[in-house]
Amino acid sequence: MSQRQLRIGRIRYLNVLPIYYPMESGVMGRDFEIVYGTPAELNDMMARGELHASSASSIEYARNADQYYLLPDIAIGSCGPVMSVLLISRKPIWELEGETILSTAQSHTSAALLRMLFRDYLKVDVRYETGSVTERLQAGDLPTAALCIGDEALQLRSDGRFPYRLDLGEAWREWTGLPFIFGVWVISRKAVAEGCFTRDPATLFVRAKDWGTANMEQMVSMAADTGYLSKEDMRTYFRGLVYNLRRKEQEGLVLFMQRLAGAGEIPAVPDLVFYDHAAMVPPECLTERDDD
The missing domain is CATH 3.40.190.10 (Periplasmic binding protein-like II)
Incomplete structure (x- = not known):
């Protein structure tokens, strides 16, 4: 064969x-x-x-x-902080009620986990839009909060324009222990x-x-x-x-x-x-x- x-x-x-x-x-x-x-x-x-x-x-x-x-x-x-799947925010996470989060289209799993965490764990009601975080930042249009993954997240994790962060891997571990x-x-x-x-x-x-x-x-x-x-x-x-x-x-x-x-x-x-x-x-x- x-x-x-x-x-x-x-x-x-x-x-x-x-x-x-x-x-x-x-x-x-x-x-x-x-x-x-x-x-x-x-x-x-x-x-x-x-x-x-x-x-x-x-x-x-x-x-x-x-x-x-x-x-x-x-x-x-x-099994804890992942560092490269990160919600960056200009407001404290608990104050995002009613706000819109920019969510990357590059990872369906990370976007699903984000929705799950806000809906079932944080119990904060937010809206979502899909788009490129990097392109928005380059255009000078800063979202209130954005989901970043991969190398983009590593680059933006210390960006002073977004002083608040939620590491999705760490949040899952705190929620489930797994x-x-x-x-x-x-x-x-x-x-x-x-x-x-x-x-x-x-x-x-x-x-x-x-x-x-x-x-x-x-x-x-x-x-x-x-x-x-x-x-x-x-x-x-x-x-x-x-x-x-x-x-x-x-x-x-x-x-x-x-x-x-x-x-x-x-x-x-x-x-x-x-x-x-x-x-x-x-x-x-x-x-x-x-x-x-």
Whole structure:
């Protein structure tokens, strides 16, 4: 059976550097293709069949679990302050009643979490509009409050024009006591059914994650070169991130989906169905590298 080169999606944020640098640098070989985009763009590419495996917003899995398998033991989340999913505000958070929050279109999960926190945890009634925070600021049109994610959040977290902040990862942890999983890694069920890949995606991603987290000081130095944060702050940033999808992380993910369902944002809570390379592909697809 002929093999296909694995096409994988990569969000353009520093938080996934420990997972993707080993792939981009050649440490994990080069028999795969990396495609770049925002979380929302990668979700759309997966839905259109343009990628085989990718990071995906947690809400994308919640909405379309029948199209995907989860890759085991890999995720992106936090167990406390996440620093890069941040509400910045010109007014105290408790005084935002009746105000409009500018919400990024780049991450559906972060926007859903923001709505959930204001509605069910903070119990502050606000309105939302979608748009680019950076473009609004460049135009001199300062929103009262704005949801920022990724590198944009790292840049704006100390902006004096917005003295009040709500870290969404920290708020979730205070509310539930559980980690929050912003993104998971998935593989298309259709792609699995269509045949062999040059690499086992589950093995590739977990090995890359293990290499990146074992060489975290190198990741910190590379990330600090962007100038967003000092080296020490970048070290703190990476220390607060979660890259595993084990029992506690799965509990946090399921609770998020249960609350999405309770709010009518998804019809039902899907099962967590994990990809099993050995069980799901024909024996002729297995390679020596996969079995190492």
